[in-house]
Amino acid sequence: MNHARYEDDYIVGILRSVKTIALTGASPNPARPSNGVMGYLLSRGYNVIPVNPGQAGKQIHGQTVYARLADVPVSVDMVEVFRASEFLSGVVDEALAMSPRPKVIWSQLGVRDDAAAVRAEAAGIKVVMDRCPAIEYPRLIG
Template sequence: MNHDKYEDDYILDILRSVKTIALTGASPNPARPSNGVMGYLLSRGYNVIPVNPGQAGRQIQSQTVYARLADVPGAVDMVEVFRASEYLSRVVDEALAMNPQPKVIWAQLGVRDDAAAARAEAAGIKVVMDRCPAIEYPRLIG
């Protein structure tokens, strides 16, 4: 897939179909974008599970933090990536090892690794990169 541009229907289908999101790189700091996006997604009815090894066992936005994707109990529809591009490949590896695998891997603004995306897509996972669901949701849903 060409990740330079996404059709609105592709993004809209993802936003409407996912319910549970594992947010990697979640920060307890309210000034950090990951914290704000997590709060926004929670306010829109998504179940957001923060993942951050340095915060494991604590709470962010009243949600229990897990160290790794493998530690998250239950199925995850989407993995939201708030990590630098150099870590996206590692997050994809973790997502591919999940059972069941997520339906979507969404990499935040400025995060892109086409080779990692291709590996996820080869496994049947949809990928969005260099976009923010907290921007796309109000733009497409309101």
Template structure:
């Protein structure tokens, strides 16, 4: 897939279909973008599971934090990545070990790694990069 441009319907379909989101790189700091986006997603009715090894066992915005994707005790539909783009490959590797596989891996703004995306897509996982669901939801899913 060409990740230079996404059809609005591709993004909207993803945002309508996912219910449970693992947020990799979640921060307890209310001033961090990951915390703001997590709060927004929770307010929109998504189940958001924060991932941050330094915060494991604590809570962020009332949600239990896990150290890694493999520690989550339930399936996730989407993995939202707030880590530098060089870490996207390791997130994809972790995602491929999950059963069932997530349906989407989403790289936040400025997070893009086409090689990692190709590996995820070869496994049947949809990929979005360099986008933010907190921007796309109000733009594409009015109300």
């Protein structure tokens, strides 16, 4: 897939089909984009599970934080990546080790690793890179 541009139907299909999102790089700091996006996604009815090893056991937006994707106790439809591009490959590795695997890996604005995307897609996982669901949702769904 060409990750330079996504069809609106592809993004809408993802946003309408996922229910549970693991948000890697979640921050308790309200000034951080991950915090705002997490709050927005919760307000839209998604179940958002924060993942951050430095915050494990604490809460962000009333949700318990887990250290790793492997620690999340429920099935996850989508992994939202708020980590730098050099960490995306590792997040894909963690997602590929999950059972069941997530349907989608979505990386935030500025986060891209085409080789990692190829690995995820080869395993049947949809990939969105360099986009923000808190921008795409109101743009496409309202």
